[in-house]
Amino acid sequence: MNGSSSQTDIDTQAGPGSAAAAAPSYAERERAAIIRAAHRLIGRYGGVTPIEDILRAAKVNRRTFYRHFPSKDALVLAMQREAGELVLRGLRAAVDSSPDGRAAAIAWIEEFLTIGWDEPRAFDGRTFVSPEVGLVAGFADALEEIHTSHRDLLVAALVRARADGSLPDTMPDRDAFAIHAVVLRCVEMRARGRLDRPYPAVRDDIVGLFVK
Structure with a gap:
């Protein structure tokens, strides 16, 4: 045996932060392709x-699809989750890195608004305002849970703002x-193409209305 390591040896020795460890598996790539096609x-x-x-766009067959998702509704719910x-x-990263409660509330607003003005995120967001998605069983309940988790971070930021005096009222x-x-x-509205105002103007309006 010569002194050079085989590829298997290299992969075995690779740490969790290495390219080998980070590379998605074939199954993960299949799943991601299905989700991208659905979006x-x-x-x-x-x-x-x-x-x-969706199968044609993802270049997978029906068996592959059902290996990842038991139904189209399950696919939509997974995408939503x-x-x-x-x-x-x-939102958590933006809030946690803010120096005080008021800054955390503003950071929450800014981070959430970027969904509509960052084109890749806005593109994916159009999926969830599509009429057919609203008909998926369990979608409305799951959406409310998601909204609650997002809003809870804002509540915490405002509680902090009241406590530290940056928003006492x-x-x-x-x-x-x-x-x-x-x-x-x-x-x-941005996802539906019904809001053409620039991000800074919308951001300033919301901050001026609520975070004084």
Whole structure:
């Protein structure tokens, strides 16, 4: 045996932060391809998207699809759950890195609004305002759970703002509900192509209305 390591040896020795360890598996790539295809097709507002169209766009067969998702509804719910978790992580990072409660509330607003003005995120967001998605069993309940988890971070930021004096008059639960409703509406309108105002103007309006 010579002194050079085989590829198997290299992969075995690779740490968790290495390229070998980070590379997605074939199954993960299949699943990601299905989700990407579903985002592209469902977000077109062209009526109900046949599952066969998703299979063709993802370049997978029906057996492969059902290995990952028991139904098209399950696919949509998985997409919804993953998108909600991605937003939650971004909101938490923005809030946690803020120096005080007021700054945390503003950071929450800014992070959430970027969903509508960052084109890749806005593209995926169009999936969830598609009429066919609203008909998926369990979608509304799951959406409310996601909204609650996002809003809870804002409530915590406002509680912090009242405690540290940066927003002494805030009523956290009430104000978080109002802020979330307005920000969410702006993001949804943007996804539907009904809000053409630039991000800074929308951001300044919301901050000026709620975070004084």
